[in-house]
Amino acid sequence: MSPSHAGRDSSPANHGIHSPRERQMTETTTLLSKQSPQTPTSDEKNSPVHYRGPINGTRFKFLLVSILFGSMIAFFDSTLMASAHPVITSHFHASNAASWFSTVFFLTSTVFQPLYGRISDTIGRKSVYMFAIFMFFASTAWCGAAPDLGSFIAARAVCGLGAGGVMSMGGILVSDIVKIEYRGIYQSYFNMSYGLGTGLGAALGGWLCDRFGWRMAFYSQLPFIILFAILAAASCPSGLGPNLAENSGKTLRQTFSSFDTYGAMCLTATTTCLILGVNLGGNVFTWSHPLVITSLVLFLVAALSLYFIERKAEYPMLPIPLLSTNPNGSLMWSNFFGAIVINTVLFNIPLYLQAVRQTSPTTSGLYLLAPLAGVSITAIFVGYYITITRNMKAPMTLGTIVVFLGSILTTTCLSPEIPTWAIPVLIPFCSIGQGFFFPPTSIAVLALNPQDEQAVVTTTLGLLRSLGAILGVAISSWVMQNSLILFLQEYVTSADPAQKAWIIKIVRESIAAIRDLDPKHKRQVIAAYSASLRMTFLMCIGVSFVSIVLIWPLKVPRLQSHDKGRNGAFDGQDEARGDEQEAGPVRPLSLLDARDQVAVEYEDDGDLLDAIDEEDEEAGDEGDDPEAQLSRTGRLNDDDEIGSNSGAIISRTTTRSMSRASNSLAGSLPRAGSLRRQRSRRASFDLNWR
Structure with missing residues (x-):
């Protein structure tokens, strides 16, 4: 299923880190379904393709070339200072300011990476990608024309914003358009672009400064950035990403009201203060310098604030479970x-x-x-x-x-x-x-x-x-x-x-x-x-x-x-699906079935079962958990949502189709306890965990 279709049918779900909304299963949704909602076409069966989404083969190639080309330019610029900064600092008579050239660039390129991801989820990939390219072009031209040291440092800070966006959005676009089973190949292309860009930046930076002057080291990038912008504008589809502002069923104002503004501010403050503190302390200033101490104290305050804000955010800028639960x-x-x-x-x-x-x-x-x-x-x-x-x-x-x-x-x-x-x-x-x-x-x-x-x-x-x-x-x-x-x-x-x-x-x-x-x-x-x-x-x-x-x-x-099992990223699902089809009609997989099948692999250590038990207890305290309701009545209400935080194995998915099947099987579904007792007899469902 293409991302654009998924976006029209549903809004993003909360896989332990999102808001509880209905969503359809996509290629990387890890719910262990027993029936694929979309049958592969004959073309896909006979001639598998590497891309997906609202894009054809020719456009896919042009987009991939533009992503790799733009990333190589951004990597080139990121390492240019390694060999060019002695000439530039000598020009401005400020050799002691050399560290700021790289510090401000990496500061802005690092701080704004998560913002690019969440904003592109909201308003679409293409507009955010083109904004990053424009900022990269304008700031590179500004670097070449900077009249004084302060202006040059400010230009490098804006350049980090643009180049960081080009690099991060490039990775996001590759995840949108490339099928999961082929992503290894394209990840290697991305790494090759990184190697070429960083190598050329370190090697040619000094040569350009010696041969043509340091300003030309920046001006020479502009024609390549223009070419990159043309390729990206022509090849990047407009329908990539969840595009919540258009597909969530909310008004634009409502969509942006759910944007994690406070989380974005705290994340920016946290990373900024941390980077300034560790870069300046012991290098530019002593660790007892007021600026270093202030930066580190503000980092601690901002980090604690970020933690509590992100725990309650509907669409968190930095999902806490993503960093605190295994295997993620x-x-x-x-x-x-x-x-x-x-x-x-x-x-x-x-x-x-x-x-x-x-x-x-x-x-x-x-x-x-x-x-x-x-x-x-x-x-x-x-x-x-x-x-x-x-x-x-x-x-x-x-x-x-x-x-x-x-x-x-x-x-x-x-x-x-x-x-x-x-x-x-x-x-x-x-x-x-x-x-x-x-x-x-x-x-x-x-x-x-x-x-x-x-x-x-x-x-x-x-x-x-x-x-x-x-x-x-x-x-x-x-x-x-x-x-x-x-x-x-x-x-x-x-x-x-x-x-x-x-x-x-x-x-x-x-x-x-x-x-x-x-x-x-x-x-x-x-x-x-x-x-x-x-x-x-x-x-x-x-x-x-x-x-x-x-x-x-x-x-x-x-x-x-992707062609064997279009709704998950795990091997071993298709054989089980085939067995079920031979045995008789299939039905959508409930959370209880899925978690019991997963528990087969965890029977010895019990890690997953312990985690599920803890969530069951929490759900029992709330009193209105859909899973508990299913365990008691054998049915789901039409508006209920199934959810689980058991790692990244069982994610939230559309429940209306599940409720229809569950209503027809009311009273026939076994309870959670009986499913646990039967888990050892269902080892045929192999997830091929390694």
């Missing part, structure tokens, strides 16, 4: 910790190469091509592997192990004495682990959540990854700088205390000063830098182990073919 919670937080490790390594590898190995900035940039190539190639392989095998748990687990191994190798092996050829062999391990780890996680969280929540799921995962990246850089910088002070004091020796203090001062301010030292002090300073980096990488070992702990015991379902 473990998948999300494992990516957060993984991003901390990966970005800590990537951020500090250039420092190792230039300070410890004494390579030039150009050479260190070339070394970084190895991890970028590693993550791109691995992601492509994993995408095809998932599409063929439909198994997400294996690459996910392997990825966390490779990241952990990479952390150990960087901690123990990157010393001043290792041979040069070993460096490009050792540093890509964490990035290769990222290629194994991140793509299947993205697909898993999408498959485990309803179609009308794909935008919020995508942006929430992106938010956690971005926060992990920012925290990785900030925390590792703090560990590095504080360790460096201690090791320089220990390793640097001199008969003259003033000379020792002078050496420590100049090598902390500029690593280029190391080359001008006498051989004795040069060896001492290099040893201090090497020991400090070892302490920084040591932190990665512990954090990467947390990701393993979160992923290893997790039960992740295999993807189900």
Whole structure:
């Protein structure tokens, strides 16, 4: 069923995280139905296609090309500052302001990701996507024309808003138009776009500044952004997404009145204060600086406010159950910790190469091509592997192990004495682990959540990854700088205390000063830098182990073919459906049937049954829960809603068709207790959990 049809028939449901409204089952709705409401067409059976929704094959290809092309430009711009900022800061005579260029960009691109998802759910994807492209174009032109430092920093902040929207909306659109079983392939294309964009940005940024001037580094992007805008405007359908303002049955004013305005404000304040606090503390200012303390205090206040607001919001900006219940919670937080490790390594590898190995900035940039190539190639392989095998748990687990191994190798092996050829062999391990780890996680969280929540799921995962990246850089910088002070004091020796203090001062301010030292002090300073980096990488070992702990015991379902079972993302449903059809007429699956079938796989540990028991008790206290009503009377009222918070296995779905079948079977449905006693005899319904 296309997203547009789903939107016309129903409004988004609450899968533990949405409002209780009727909705029809979509491809990624994980309710275990016994009967598909829509029969695949003969064309789909004979010639399966990768796309879905209000789009044809030609338009799908053009839209995909525009998404990948635009994302590559946005990734290019995000890494441009890595090599261009020395020229720009020199032009404005403000070398100490270099950190603000990247900080404000990542601040706005991170903060507004969840807003893009929820707003596009409300007014449609295309208008929000085109707005992001316009902001990206206008702010890039502003960067090139900025007359002073303050104007340039403001332009970079707006550019983060536009580029972040292009990247997040690109992922949302891919989830809208690509069938779940083929999403691994297209996720690999997305990762390839990331590798090309970031690699070209880091490599060409400095060359453009040296050859044509730093303003041309921004002006040169404008023709490509215009081409991207034309492709997107021509290829992006208007009917993608839930489009609540049009399809919810409410007026525009009523729709926007349910928008989570307070949640958006608190989420913006929470992420802004956190990013400012950790970026400025220990790097730009001391941790006791009033601005740092104020930022961290406001972060705590805003975070607590966000928690209580989102618990009651009808359409929450940041769904709390998405982060607190398994398997979604473990998948999300494992990516957060993984991003901390990966970005800590990537951020500090250039420092190792230039300070410890004494390579030039150009050479260190070339070394970084190895991890970028590693993550791109691995992601492509994993995408095809998932599409063929439909198994997400294996690459996910392997990825966390490779990241952990990479952390150990960087901690123990990157010393001043290792041979040069070993460096490009050792540093890509964490990035290769990222290629194994991140793509299947993205697909898993999408498959485990309803179609009308794909935008919020995508942006929430992106938010956690971005926060992990920012925290990785900030925390590792703090560990590095504080360790460096201690090791320089220990390793640097001199008969003259003033000379020792002078050496420590100049090598902390500029690593280029190391080359001008006498051989004795040069060896001492290099040893201090090497020991400090070892302490920084040591932190990665512990954090990467947390990701393993979160992923290893997790039960992740295999993807189900769209053509075999159009209403779920799980394998094994179709055989059961066939058995039921042979036995006689089928009826829609009730919550009690579904949960008992699911409980077969959880009989030993009882986790799911315990969770259902807790919800049953809560429902009993309320007195009007539809499930309890079904258990008592064997029937559902026409306006009742079935709901469950048992992970991401049983989601809310349309109940009117279920009530008709239930009314005809009044009194014949077994009670919950008898279903529990019979669960061991219904093991033929296999969800293929791995």
